[in-house]
Amino acid sequence: NAGVMQNPRHLVRRRGQEARLRCSPMKGHSHVYWYRQLPEEGLKFMVYLQKENIIDESGMPKERFSAEFPKEGPSILRIQQVVRGDSAAYFCASSPGVSSGSGVQFFGPGTRLTVL
Amino acid sequence: TQLLEQSPQFLSIQEGENLTVYCNSSSVFSSLQWYRQEPGEGPVLLVTVVTGGEVKKLKRLTFQFGDARKDSSLHITAAQPGDTGLYLCAGRPNTGNQFYFGTGTSLTVIP
Numbered sequence: 001n002a003g004v005m006q007n008p009r010h011l012v013r014r015r016g017q018e019a020r021l022r023c024s025p026m027k028g029h030s031h032v033y034w035y036r037q038l039p040e041e042g043l044k045f046m047v048y049l050q051k052e053n054i055i056d057e058s059g060m061p062k063e064r065f066s067a068e069f070p071k072e073g074p075s076i077l078r079i080q081q082v083v084r085g086d087s088a089a090y091f092c093a094s095s096p097g098v099s100s101g102s103g104v105q106f107f108g109p110g111t112r113l114t115v116l
Numbered sequence: 117t118q119l120l121e122q123s124p125q126f127l128s129i130q131e132g133e134n135l136t137v138y139c140n141s142s143s144v145f146s147s148l149q150w151y152r153q154e155p156g157e158g159p160v161l162l163v164t165v166v167t168g169g170e171v172k173k174l175k176r177l178t179f180q181f182g183d184a185r186k187d188s189s190l191h192i193t194a195a196q197p198g199d200t201g202l203y204l205c206a207g208r209p210n211t212g213n214q215f216y217f218g219t220g221t222s223l224t225v226i227p
Binding site (some may be wrong): 004006033035041042043044045048049056058079081091093103105106108109110112 | 120122147149151156157158159160161164185204206212213215216217218219222
């Protein structure tokens with residue numbers, strides 16, 4: 001987990017509000033993955049980004065969810081008009097890139113989103 | 117569709133016992149990782165295996181990648197309470213960008 005930062009660690013929103021989750025990758029890493037995890041379950045892939053580029057968003061819900069990884073600053077996962085079903089732990093992982101070795105990922109501590 | 121199935125889903129054993137966790141798929145992976153996750157934290161990488169038949173040891177943990185690169189196992193010898201956690205396998209197929217995570221094995225080691 002060392003080096004990947006996520007904030008906030010805990011986020012409470014009411015139905016209909018927006019949630020913004022931030023991820024700063026490890027130094028030197030230009031690839032970011034976002035995952036969602038429900039209690040006692042594995043991680044479900046959402047989106048894979050490089051700087052200024054969405055590479056694979058096949059795991060993202062078509063509506064209300066978006067992600068970006070700008071040239072400067074953290075990657076942001078944005079959930080608009082949150083619903084109770086969005087409550088989950090959201091993890092970001094960074095990687096130097098899938099072309100380097102096995103493309104291993106390092107995870108952040110996660111953001112726990114609770115929708116009231 | 118769950119690409120990677122882990123078994124058992126839950127495991128509770130006494131300190132000092134041995135155990136094996138399995139990660140199975142019908143798909144071929146270019147690499148496979150094992151992670152351990154504690155409550156409230158992100159997964160921590162334990163090992164990466166890339167070659168069919170590869171065996172890696174990490175102290176009391178032994179990881180094996182199947183010859184066909186479709187499955188893997190994690191064996192823990194003389195389990196300790198500190199081994200308690202959720203063990204996750206994750207595979208990267210030969211094509212595509214995704215890492216697919218297994219369903220997870222929740223291990224509890226009782227002192």
